[in-house]
Amino acid sequence: xxxxxxxxxxxxxxxxxxxxPGVLEEILSGIDRATGQNVDxxxxxxxxxxYGQQIVVRPTGALVGDLTADIIAVGALLDQPHTPxxxxxxxxxxxxxxxLLAIEFGxxxxxxxxxxxxxxARRAADASGDRDLRVWTRGRAAQDAxxxxxxxxVVAALTDEAIAIANGAPSAGLARAHAARAYMAADQxxxxxxxxxxxxxxxxxxxxxxxxxxxxxxAFRESQMRWAESYVLxxxxxxxxxxxxxxAIALYPPSSVVPIKNLSLIxxxxxxxxxQIDVGLEQxxxxxxxxxxxxxxxxxxxxxxVLNALPERxxxxxxxxxxxxxxxxx
Numbered sequence: 087x088x089x090x091x092x093x094x095x096x097x098x099x100x101x102x103x104x105x106x107p108g109v110l111e112e113i114l115s116g117i118d119r120a121t122g123q124n125v126d127x128x129x130x131x132x133x134x135x136x137y138g139q140q141i142v143v144r145p146t147g148a149l150v151g152d153l154t155a156d157i158i159a160v161g162a163l164l165d166q167p168h169t170p171x172x173x174x175x176x177x178x179x180x181x182x183x184x185x186l187l188a189i190e191f192g193x194x195x196x197x198x199x200x201x202x203x204x205x206x207a208r209r210a211a212d213a214s215g216d217r218d219l220r221v222w223t224r225g226r227a228a229q230d231a232x233x234x235x236x237x238x239x240v241v242a243a244l245t246d247e248a249i250a251i252a253n254g255a256p257s258a259g260l261a262r263a264h265a266a267r268a269y270m271a272a273d274q275x276x277x278x279x280x281x282x283x284x285x286x287x288x289x290x291x292x293x294x295x296x297x298x299x300x301x302x303x304x305a306f307r308e309s310q311m312r313w314a315e316s317y318v319l320x321x322x323x324x325x326x327x328x329x330x331x332x333x334a335i336a337l338y339p340p341s342s343v344v345p346i347k348n349l350s351l352i353x354x355x356x357x358x359x360x361x362q363i364d365v366g367l368e369q370x371x372x373x374x375x376x377x378x379x380x381x382x383x384x385x386x387x388x389x390x391x392v393l394n395a396l397p398e399r400x401x402x403x404x405x406x407x408x409x410x411x412x413x414x415x416x
Contacts, residue, residue: 181210222259233384
């Protein structure tokens with residue numbers, strides 16, 4: 087077994103392809119047994135934390151292979167006997183890894199894979215008993231479902247579940263659930279409901295601990311709050327949209343390519359709505375052309391929002407046709 091695993095590793099490494107899941111673990115298993123290596127759940131929890139940061143700065147889909155391999159490894163650990171506390175912690179790790187993999191699938195346009203993986207993440211979170219994680223696997227999934235264009239009822243069900251499970255306790259997942267509600271209301275033209283959801287987000291943000299360090303999809307920082315507010319104000323035609331967009335963009339480090347790209351598209355829509363049509367179209371085109379390997383599940387939708395904001399006479403402009411082609415390919 088170890089010889090075959092070693093040959094697989096050497097072949098994959100030489101070809102520049104991903105090392106098959108389980109191969110490295112098989113090679114190292116003898117050493118781990120000899121040293122009496124126990125499961126280091128702290129290390130696995132740190133791994134989830136690191137993935138949450140990497141997903142913000144890496145090209146779309148870059149982490150799918152590593153996440154898949156680690157999910158398989160944790161699954162093998164869950165088949166072994168553990169104390170109830172260790173089992174719960176490993177289930178939390180499994181839920182976190184699965185949720186991050188679902189985000190990667192969604193951003194890459196693999197909607198079925200994203201849907202199935204989010205379901206696994208929710209079940210693992212439920213089994214772990216971690217309330218905040220249970221809320222996050224629904225709140226973040228609701229955001230992704232909205233951007234993927236899934237039925238409104240699906241998005242609403244996920245937000246309702248997140249809010250019910252939270253039972254008023256503030257968390258990053260609950261803030262994301264309210265953000266998904268805000269997006270839906272804004273797109274439906276219900277300004278009052280959208281702004282009420284933004285108010286909920288702001289109130290909750292004030293009650294959330296703000297961890298130091300890099301951006302992560304596992305937390306909810308001021309940048310995410312301003313992102314949601316920017317979208318709502320732009321879609322509802324609020325005059326404060328431009329100022330809030332500037333604030334949101336300034337809160338992200340340059341390495342956060344995808345959030346900044348999407349904010350730039352929202353900004354392009356705001357420019358078009360302000361009748362700065364040529365400037366808005368040029369910004370949207372440039373945004374999609376730059377670093378095409380960095381996309382999110384909602385990037386195409388945001389580009390189409392720019393097109394939908396155009397007055398009828400501008401729909402036939404060469405720049406509008408170019409943007410339409412880019413948006414269709416996103």
